[in-house]
Amino acid sequence: MxxxxxxxxxxxxxxxxxxxxxxxxxxxxxxxxxxxxxxxxxxxxxxxxxxxxxxxxxxxxxxxxxxxxxxxxxxxxxxxRPASQAIKVGGDRRLEKSLLTQCAVANAQHKIIETKADFDQALNQLSFPLILKSALAGYDGKGQWRLKDKTTAEEVWLDIKAFFDGGEQGVKHAVIAEQMVPFDREVSLVGVRDSQGNTLVYPLTQNHHSKGVLSVSIATHVNEILQTQAQQVFDSIAKELDYVGVLAIEFFQVGEQLLVNEIAPRVHNSGHWTQQGADTCQFENHLRAVCDLPLGSTELIRPTAMINILGEDSVPNEILNVASTKLHWYGKSKRAGRKMGHINVSGKSEAQLASRLMLLANLLPEAAFDELKPYIAGYQNSLSS
Missing domain, CATH: 3.40.50.20 (Rossmann fold)
Known part of the structure; x- marks a missing residue:
């Protein structure tokens, strides 16, 4: 094949x-x-x-x-596979918001901004603070602006206008203004759908971002209510798109409700843990679906976490002394903030996973992984509370 x-x-x-x-x-x-x-x-x-x-x-x-x-x-x-429309939806937040509306999926209050009049209207209709995201070009924290109140609105608008003016000619640019959600945590669901409409989903993962870029994903046994809610959202979106392949959905968790942040029509960074934590990883399952092969199991076989390596082309060899740790390099040239590779680590229990994550955090250079140790410490505390 x-x-x-x-x-x-x-x-x-x-x-x-x-x-x-x-x-x-x-x-x-x-x-x-x-x-x-x-x-x-x-x-x-x-x-x-x-x-x-x-x-x-x-x-x-x-x-x-x-x-x-x-x-x-x-x-x-x-x-x-998936079809071009599904890929376009993932690359244009205007289409994405329209899809979420069609599927009656909960997401943040928002307004599409293409002109100064749209911008002013958004400031009057939405509650502060706001996050503004490029409809086409924003990813990994880029193409985004934040507004706490109206005092810096004019400055932000001028920056957005310059962004519009500097964009690709002949392409209509826009920004999505969203009310910032006071969420409890960020989670994501990676699932797969075949050409016959059969779906399977991996467990929800807990995510931590650093400077707008995913830094850690943790997959453990999850709240079944949230898992069911997330799968219903996945099935609704995948069916509407007649999707084939792996699809990822990022959520904000607010109490017992999940709000969709964005979707990604592809294998996803927050699913890299599946290489060590599931019988069939997301990469194999994506190609199984695309090639009309039977889907593989998406069940969690052991608690597993992924740590992104950002802007570094080496890590201490000693990390491989930590049990059930796997290192994945991407073969890229070094550049600040670039995704260069990732580390997967697993444990027999969530407590053992947390312990091994802290061992890794103590071995990795603090300057490059500055938020890792406090995040893992908070995760450990949450397990004992």
Whole structure:
């Protein structure tokens, strides 16, 4: 079986590694160069997209910000899974909010801003504080603004206007203004749906972000009420999109209610723990769905956590002395804030997992993982309270 992945980053790499035992060959379309490459070596295989499409039995994507012409070409081949509309929804918050409304899914109060009049109206209709997110270009904390009150509104508007003016010509830009949610914690659900409409979901994960970027995800046994609520949201969205593959949904937990923050039509950073914490990882399950193979189990086999490595190209070798610890590098060149790799660690119990996480936190350089130790300490305290 041959699969072409749109995008040639670490997610394509991990898909290729996960499904090699299934005799599924992955090639990746590098959107920056226009070449089709081997995602493990970056060696050029084909010189254009057309050759990649001809090679493939199926086409999928590792990220959502793909130009619409490329999506249209792949959709026309009849091989693209999930469909182009689902990928577009993940790349445009306007479409995402419309989808959530169609599915009657709870999310933050919001307003779409395309003009100064829209901006002023949002300030009058929504409650402060506000977070404003680019509809098209924002990710990992970029393309976002925060407003505590009206005192800095004009300054923020001028920055947004400059953002609009500097955007790609011919593309209508917008910002989504949202009321900030006083949430208890951030959680996410990764699930998978096949072409027959069958769905499976992994357990909800507890997430911690540092400077707008995911830094830690913890998967343990969860509140069944929240798990059921999250699965209902997943099933509703996946059905509306006629989705095929892995889909991730980020939530704010407010008491016993989950509010959708955003969706990602692809394998997701908060699902990397599945490589060590589930019988079938998210990467394999995504390709199983895309290639019409039976879905694999999504049950938690042991409490597991993932720590992102951001902007560092080395970590102490001693971390591998911590039991049930696995290190995953992405083969990238070092750059500040860049996702360079991740660490997975597991335990027989949640308490053992927390203990091993603290061992890792004590070994990792504090300058690069400055929020890790206090976060893990808080997690340990929550287990004993």
């Amino acid at each position: 041959n699969v072409l992945v749109l995008g040639a980053g670490q997610l394509a790499r991990m898909m290729a590694l996960a499904v090699k035992p299934l005799n599924i060959n992955i090639r990746a379309f590098d959107v920056s160069s226009g070449n089709v490459v081997d995602p493990l070596t970056s060696n050029i295989i084909f010189n254009d997209l057309a050759q990649g499409i001809e090679f493939a039995d199926f086409i999928t994507a590792e990220f959502e910000h793909i130009d619409h012409q490329t999506l249209a070409t792949c959709q026309a081949s009849g091989k693209l």
